Amino acid sequence: MLKTLMTSAAIMVCAAAATAQTVGFSQIGSESGWRAAETTLTRQQAEERGIDLKFSDAQQRQENQIAAIRSFVAQGVDAILLAPVVATGWDSVLEEAQEAEIPVVLLDRQVDAPDDLYLTAVGSDLVHEGEVAGQWLVEKVGDRECRIVELQGTTGSSPAIDRATGFRNAIEGHDNLEIVRSQTGDFTRTGGKEVMESFLQAESGNEICALYAHNDDMALGAIQAINEAGLNPGEDILIVSIDAVPDIFKAMAEGDANATVELTPNMAGPAFDALEAYWEDGTMPEKFIQTESTLYTQDDDPMAEYEARKDLGY
Amino acid sequence: MRRTFTRVLPQLLTLAVLMALVTLFFPQFLAVDYQGGRLSGPVIDVLKRGAPVALLAVGMTLVIATRGIDLSVGTVMAITGAAAAWAIASGWGAGTAVLLALAAGLVCGLWNGCLVAVVGIQPIVATLILMTSGRGIAQLITEGRILTFNDPGFAWLGSGILAGLPVPVFIWILTAVAVAILMRRTALGLLVEAIGINRSASALAGVNARVLLIAVYMASGLCAALAGIIATADIRGADANNAGLWLELDAILAVVIGGNSLLGGRFSVAASVLGAMIIQTIDTGILLAGFPSEYNLVIKAGLVLIILVLQSPNLASEWYFLRRSLTQRREPKPVPSRVKE
Amino acid sequence: MLLSIRSLSKSFPGTKALDAVDFELKAGEVHALLGENGAGKSTLIKCMTGAYRRDSGQILLDGQPVSPGTTSEAQELGIGTVYQEINLLPNLTVAQNLTFGREPRRFGMISSRAQRDMAREMLAGYGLDIDVGRDLGSYSVAVQQVIAIARAVSLSGKVLILDEPTASLDAAEVRMLFDILRDLRDRGLGIVFVSHFLDQVFDLCDRLTVLRNGCKIATEAIAETDRLKLIKHMLGRELDEATEEERRKTTAPHEERHEMLRFDRVGRPGTVAPFDLTVRRGEVIGLAGLLGSGRTESAELLFGVRAAQSGQAHDEAGPVDFSNPRAAIRAGFGFAPEDRKTDGIIADLSVRENIVLALQARRGWTHPVPRAEQNRLADDYIARLDIRTSDAEKAVGDLSGGNQQKVVLARWLAMNPRFLILDEPTRGIDIGAHAEILRLIHQMTAEGMALLVISSEFDELVAVSDRIIVLRDRRHAHALVGDEVTADAIVRAIATPDAAQTQTRGAA
Numbered sequence A: 001m002l003k004t005l006m007t008s009a010a011i012m013v014c015a016a017a018a019t020a021q022t023v024g025f026s027q028i029g030s031e032s033g034w035r036a037a038e039t040t041l042t043r044q045q046a047e048e049r050g051i052d053l054k055f056s057d058a059q060q061r062q063e064n065q066i067a068a069i070r071s072f073v074a075q076g077v078d079a080i081l082l083a084p085v086v087a088t089g090w091d092s093v094l095e096e097a098q099e100a101e102i103p104v105v106l107l108d109r110q111v112d113a114p115d116d117l118y119l120t121a122v123g124s125d126l127v128h129e130g131e132v133a134g135q136w137l138v139e140k141v142g143d144r145e146c147r148i149v150e151l152q153g154t155t156g157s158s159p160a161i162d163r164a165t166g167f168r169n170a171i172e173g174h175d176n177l178e179i180v181r182s183q184t185g186d187f188t189r190t191g192g193k194e195v196m197e198s199f200l201q202a203e204s205g206n207e208i209c210a211l212y213a214h215n216d217d218m219a220l221g222a223i224q225a226i227n228e229a230g231l232n233p234g235e236d237i238l239i240v241s242i243d244a245v246p247d248i249f250k251a252m253a254e255g256d257a258n259a260t261v262e263l264t265p266n267m268a269g270p271a272f273d274a275l276e277a278y279w280e281d282g283t284m285p286e287k288f289i290q291t292e293s294t295l296y297t298q299d300d301d302p303m304a305e306y307e308a309r310k311d312l313g314y
Numbered sequence B: 001m002r003r004t005f006t007r008v009l010p011q012l013l014t015l016a017v018l019m020a021l022v023t024l025f026f027p028q029f030l031a032v033d034y035q036g037g038r039l040s041g042p043v044i045d046v047l048k049r050g051a052p053v054a055l056l057a058v059g060m061t062l063v064i065a066t067r068g069i070d071l072s073v074g075t076v077m078a079i080t081g082a083a084a085a086w087a088i089a090s091g092w093g094a095g096t097a098v099l100l101a102l103a104a105g106l107v108c109g110l111w112n113g114c115l116v117a118v119v120g121i122q123p124i125v126a127t128l129i130l131m132t133s134g135r136g137i138a139q140l141i142t143e144g145r146i147l148t149f150n151d152p153g154f155a156w157l158g159s160g161i162l163a164g165l166p167v168p169v170f171i172w173i174l175t176a177v178a179v180a181i182l183m184r185r186t187a188l189g190l191l192v193e194a195i196g197i198n199r200s201a202s203a204l205a206g207v208n209a210r211v212l213l214i215a216v217y218m219a220s221g222l223c224a225a226l227a228g229i230i231a232t233a234d235i236r237g238a239d240a241n242n243a244g245l246w247l248e249l250d251a252i253l254a255v256v257i258g259g260n261s262l263l264g265g266r267f268s269v270a271a272s273v274l275g276a277m278i279i280q281t282i283d284t285g286i287l288l289a290g291f292p293s294e295y296n297l298v299i300k301a302g303l304v305l306i307i308l309v310l311q312s313p314n315l316a317s318e319w320y321f322l323r324r325s326l327t328q329r330r331e332p333k334p335v336p337s338r339v340k341e
Numbered sequence C: 001m002l003l004s005i006r007s008l009s010k011s012f013p014g015t016k017a018l019d020a021v022d023f024e025l026k027a028g029e030v031h032a033l034l035g036e037n038g039a040g041k042s043t044l045i046k047c048m049t050g051a052y053r054r055d056s057g058q059i060l061l062d063g064q065p066v067s068p069g070t071t072s073e074a075q076e077l078g079i080g081t082v083y084q085e086i087n088l089l090p091n092l093t094v095a096q097n098l099t100f101g102r103e104p105r106r107f108g109m110i111s112s113r114a115q116r117d118m119a120r121e122m123l124a125g126y127g128l129d130i131d132v133g134r135d136l137g138s139y140s141v142a143v144q145q146v147i148a149i150a151r152a153v154s155l156s157g158k159v160l161i162l163d164e165p166t167a168s169l170d171a172a173e174v175r176m177l178f179d180i181l182r183d184l185r186d187r188g189l190g191i192v193f194v195s196h197f198l199d200q201v202f203d204l205c206d207r208l209t210v211l212r213n214g215c216k217i218a219t220e221a222i223a224e225t226d227r228l229k230l231i232k233h234m235l236g237r238e239l240d241e242a243t244e245e246e247r248r249k250t251t252a253p254h255e256e257r258h259e260m261l262r263f264d265r266v267g268r269p270g271t272v273a274p275f276d277l278t279v280r281r282g283e284v285i286g287l288a289g290l291l292g293s294g295r296t297e298s299a300e301l302l303f304g305v306r307a308a309q310s311g312q313a314h315d316e317a318g319p320v321d322f323s324n325p326r327a328a329i330r331a332g333f334g335f336a337p338e339d340r341k342t343d344g345i346i347a348d349l350s351v352r353e354n355i356v357l358a359l360q361a362r363r364g365w366t367h368p369v370p371r372a373e374q375n376r377l378a379d380d381y382i383a384r385l386d387i388r389t390s391d392a393e394k395a396v397g398d399l400s401g402g403n404q405q406k407v408v409l410a411r412w413l414a415m416n417p418r419f420l421i422l423d424e425p426t427r428g429i430d431i432g433a434h435a436e437i438l439r440l441i442h443q444m445t446a447e448g449m450a451l452l453v454i455s456s457e458f459d460e461l462v463a464v465s466d467r468i469i470v471l472r473d474r475r476h477a478h479a480l481v482g483d484e485v486t487a488d489a490i491v492r493a494i495a496t497p498d499a500a501q502t503q504t505r506g507a508a
């Protein structure tokens, strides 16, 4: 975090020298805390770099996003950030941007369009996130037998599929680790709690060694379920999840959760880096810029992480 | 009492068969443990987890009895939950939070009721307005995040234990009993049924259809508020995006499984809450049985379909004819009076 | 034999509605189907036309066994039916209703112009001047009835069945209908005709069949029977004809009676021109007029169903609020509406609940009528009005049409109002119950209740009314008092453009 702050401070100095650039940002909406944080961080990053950010909230509708992009093109912005709500149907509007010679950077999600229509895409590798979580667990349990329960994301969604795959990749070959139950908790706290309750009933609590949740919210719900069942989350049952929302750090500080893998909401940082290089001397970035999937554990001063994140709008 | 029993008999039978079915896949389903002053076991989970839908179904039963429908209840859960969490986060204490949530539920119901009864918008459209816009209101309250709190008093409403049982179980059972008594010991039940069957004829007979309609939607809002309180207290946080999401559909389903007609009229609160328990048994059963989650919805839809087909009035008359033609040869017995579905 | 029914039986839970009934219809005859309320006439018709499934029995059409499973199958066999409760779709236009199921098409699409033309053609000859493009529901029951008849006539290749088609028609329309039916008969159709008006039966029909309690009692040629014999077949006993024919004896000249209510200049533009009305204790006021003359609308204004835009009401105690039905009920009014299906009964509620409904609504929801009292009221009125039902808990919708009408009456009698408005109170009621209801009216007025009775049957009006107000073109045009109250006078008052004595002052 500190590092990002420092680099961005450095860049700010350079950027201030150049004329202020204008960037349009078409955001999906504010359906989750993570997305709210992404919006906050994008605004922060733009401000730090002296970029004039035009923000448009599409309220989950592609029509709104397309309209927003057209209006950015008409206003002649210097670049467009797009967090696409769906994967298809972008070709023509991206072509319009290309004809106007405005570079487009995709944030966080991919589109089904020829990759020459956009400058680059910034995102995290969902499979990799699962792998990081799995690796942590493999190292944590060592040779012990470990029966794992898994709280999946919404059935059929790509984070659910990829995070499941990554985790399985990581524990493959470690025969002492076994996923005994796997069920969807729909990425919600209520879902996590309810499904965890049923896991505890079905597997009789003390035989579960670890919980892998596809997001922190489900883990937080599950922690309550474990507590209410009279067990000690974080000790009796190890808990690893993905996202790194503020509340999970609080739970880690209290010893209830063990580890989380960050899906950084700071997609704008790398995007602006790439854009600045492109504006400077036309440097073409890679077509996919992978954000880091940092692992945080109880040893990483969770309380400080909590404080740093709690005002981002999660 | 006996009439109520014969009315809910199909639902009781369905529930029994379902529980037997779940036991096949998960043998310890009926096991109940007692330790540390609390009962625990899958059945207790069903009773507790079914609380929100059961509460929504109580209000929905009344609304449907008037030939209406309330699509906004899931959203009202989110709004009231957010209001409660906000009150606690602002340091107002659990009591105020509960009152604020209930008041918010009443206001939502008043809004729906006025749109339906005064403005004259069709119920499905009128409540759709709040259903779609209400989450925005909830998000304004929570500022788009999951508003968490740590108030043991309020959390007790969601996950506390009273006399060995989870508190939500008491809340829904007491609400259902109170509403049923209110409807049947006063004339409300009759009047509600009358306006649901024939509003214009009822109005000509002097029934105050407008006030009754508003009252019924307010009751639904109040039930949704209770459900919202439980859901929020349960996870110690108000999740404006997900609280009560799609639960209006489960509530409607519960009412229908309870044998109440969507065309209004005769209703049974008891049957509706049994319907809610049937749905929850299916949900919990699926979780316990450990099928891959891709099958959840298919299994649920299949079971619900079977239940509804078995309960359909057409089939009932087929059975009546079948039985008659089988018994016709024998001494003509007095025909049993028809159980109104 | 065109249509033969052999030993048809049908039971409902708790009732044996038809017990091995035989029925024969010849080509080229009009065959009356008669019987008390609840005798099974409508049920027989529904079983014949596939609306109900029969338990047993055979149906032969042209000697071939047929078994229509639905009403549309019956139509395909050439059987057109008008059911007692009109089963058209009120939210479709008249034209759509008339052409339903065989819409004229152009290039595969329904052509609404051709549809309207076809509808107008079907209605030609019924003397109905209406816009076929408007929703059916916007027309009165009578108009809907004529439309239902027109539709059935056009569908009936061989057999036409009419279940109480004349219940809401006035004399002129009945004459017109009969002309059409005679014409169809002469063209070889077999027609089944249900009615409680014996005069019409003697006028139109060739043969008749009487049902009683679900059993066939007799089939006879009209020429070989007479009124008394027929009534005996229907009721199973003799009717005291004196009751039926009795002309109401005024106990006191009507001016001397105590004035109870006075309505001044009550009206609503486009509905009824402002009129005055004085109601005296114990009197019966008849409202006569043609269809669409504003009879029902007048009643609705007085009961607040439609808010009056002008006028007020007074009684001894001062002004009376009648701006809506609840206020009117508080003021001691009652109103049994014309269309029992949509405005009268609550079909799924029991007989008991229907009877106590108005009483309960007046007491308020916090004061439920005790169950014992409910049962007492229900049993009392079931006995007094001879409501044929297996028990008080039967759903009203499962009662026969005439018995539903009695339940609506019972609801208002249970309220004991001081001013009761009855719109077509005896519609669909059998001859025995008819006499019974007229007797009840006498009894109630003797106790001081005032009545406003609307009826298309002038004889009935004459029989009960102390005075009669004749409406014409949505105006209260004429009043008949005392000896002037005769059917002829009514007919004359309706026909003459402007008779001398006008009740309305300066009505536009």
Ligand SMILES: Nc1ncnc2c1ncn2[C@@H]1O[C@H](COP(=O)(O)OP(=O)(O)OP(=O)(O)O)[C@@H](O)[C@H]1O
Binding pocket: C012, C013, C015, C016, C017, C035, C036, C037, C038, C039, C040, C041, C042, C043, C044, C084, C388, C389, C390, C397, C398, C399, C400, C401, C402, C403, C428, C430
């Ligand atoms: N759907 C039903 N369910 C139960 N009972 C019914 C149903 N329909 C009719 N009945 C009963 O069958 C009997 C015959 O009714 P039906 O309607 O045939 O009488 P009806 O001769 O047409 O009388 P009305 O002159 O009053 O129209 C009545 O006792 C009635 O209560």
Ligand SMILES: [Mg+2]
Binding pocket: C041, C042, C043, C084, C163, C400, C401, C402
């Ligand atoms: Mg009938």
